[in-house]
Amino acid sequence: MTKKLLIIDTDSGIDDAQALMMALAAPDVEVLAVTCVFGNTAAANVCQNVLRVLSVCERQEIPVFRGSACPLVGIGNLFSDHFGGDGLGDVMEYKDPLWEEKIQREHAVNAMVRLVSEHEMQVSLVALGPLTNLALAVRLDPCFPNKLRDLYIMGGNMEGKGNVTLCAEFNFAMDPESAYIVLEEFICPTYIASWEYSCRNALTWEFFEELIHQDAPAARFMKMITSKCWAYSKEALKSKRDVFFGPGFVSYDSYAMAACVDSSMVLESIECPVRVELQGSIARGMMVLDRTNQLKKNHSVKIMTKCDLTKLSRLLMESLRQPCKK
Known part of the structure; x- marks a missing residue:
């Protein structure tokens, strides 16, 4: 069977690392490249984090490319400390001087x-961070979206519940203009794993403990980078995400990757046009669903709403049993 070709665009926090490992473990997937963008941490840290994950999984042959270091417009906000200053929990003692x-x-x-043009209509693009690289790609090549097989995005929100601002999700809030461009101009089949989707399809903390205590290099790596990270603290989340959705383990970027790796993972979705709000002190960066077609847009996206948690659990477990040979 022909393998699905992937380009993974990432800001390489801990959940990005988990999602990347999921792609590497999937037997019918070939990762053509990993492209890096600012977001969870600075672009230089993102590059180093991706190299670390590929090294742990013994997949250093996959090329890594450095991308946008700031949003399309303005200087942007300070980087999030959600996953620590370096994006991987601030536990790394060794840094490769030759990275x-x-x-x-x-x-x-x-x-x-270039890669999408070389493999026209064959590449699935999985976007796990701010969408700056994608917005620049369509500016360089207006036909770029038409050449994609499909696009999977982790980002945006459906109900105005924000995780970094009152109304906006992190990836879209970091570069609202790029999110706007992508959701207006990418007319390829587009699937969105929103913040609410991820949180409403949480797994248990007991599952998380089982996940990271597997006897494999990738599991030990994940255990290490989550060991001191407040984003993996049940106590810290009681005043954050749990206020909206209740307790649970959520590997945000893994939901978009899981949908790309296995489309049967998504049990229910909403298909409608969307637009990213660019104005206002409260709503800037919020994704708005146009379920009554008031915007008269000529294309829609699919926003995931219900996930097969059994299949997701299996993919997560397999992702940390690496290195593995395909």
């Missing part, structure tokens, strides 16, 4: 445009 030599010289956006 820059392992990053491809080609800019991530140019690589993205």
